[in-house]
Amino acid sequence: MARWNPIAALCVVVLATTLTACGGSSMGSQPTTAPSSTSGARTTPPASHSVTTNPGPGALQAEAKSAAAGDIPDNQVFLAFNNPRAGYLVKYPEGWAQSGPTGDVTFRDKNNIVRVVVTKGPPPSPKSVKRELAVLRGATVTTPPLRTTVSGSRAIHAVYETRSAPNPVTGKAVTLGVDRYYLWKGKRVAIVDLGSPVAPVKVDNVDAYRLIIQSFRWR
Numbered sequence: 001m002a003r004w005n006p007i008a009a010l011c012v013v014v015l016a017t018t019l020t021a022c023g024g025s026s027m028g029s030q031p032t033t034a035p036s037s038t039s040g041a042r043t044t045p046p047a048s049h050s051v052t053t054n055p056g057p058g059a060l061q062a063e064a065k066s067a068a069a070g071d072i073p074d075n076q077v078f079l080a081f082n083n084p085r086a087g088y089l090v091k092y093p094e095g096w097a098q099s100g101p102t103g104d105v106t107f108r109d110k111n112n113i114v115r116v117v118v119t120k121g122p123p124p125s126p127k128s129v130k131r132e133l134a135v136l137r138g139a140t141v142t143t144p145p146l147r148t149t150v151s152g153s154r155a156i157h158a159v160y161e162t163r164s165a166p167n168p169v170t171g172k173a174v175t176l177g178v179d180r181y182y183l184w185k186g187k188r189v190a191i192v193d194l195g196s197p198v199a200p201v202k203v204d205n206v207d208a209y210r211l212i213i214q215s216f217r218w219r
Helices: 007-026 126-134 206-214
Strands: 078-085 087-091 096-101 105-108 112-120 137-152 155-162 174-185 188-199
Touching: 078 105, 087 105, 087 112, 087 206, 126 137, 126 155, 137 174, 174 206, 188 206
Parallel strands: none
Antiparallel strands: 078 087, 096 105, 105 112, 112 188, 137 155, 155 174, 174 188
């Protein structure tokens, strides 16, 4: 008869337990299927097509250090400025310096200044323009916004003034009078500022500026 060996029996039990544990561990290590990235993931909503009004441009400012500006001469030659990216065409005086990016273009000769800013937004109203002008830093509105027409298209016109810092030598400041026009087409709004000195020496650019604003065309 075989003799009972308790140590051998214990080894058998331990070996069996180990094999069972290993088998369970092997099953548990099977790769789990990750949830589909499209089924439970949060997706970014599509960009909204609604258009909000962008803040309007700041007020034009004269430079007291600049040489005195004179009237635009009657025989001034005007060139057509075509801005295909912003989508407009406008005339400007030949020889004036041009600066600024596509959507914010300035033409300048001393303190005679023309600026065209194009933004996206709903058509403005006299009320919305009034609110915008009320927070225009350093500007004093002299003519409130009123509806008008430019080349047969609807527009809004207002007038404001700004005062430059004093000239460090003479102590005199330049007051700039600015005609501001709002023109729009679809969801595009053009804000055209036409500035001329009104003090200490008044400059008369009425006819030239009328030609410029009437030349504005959406493209």
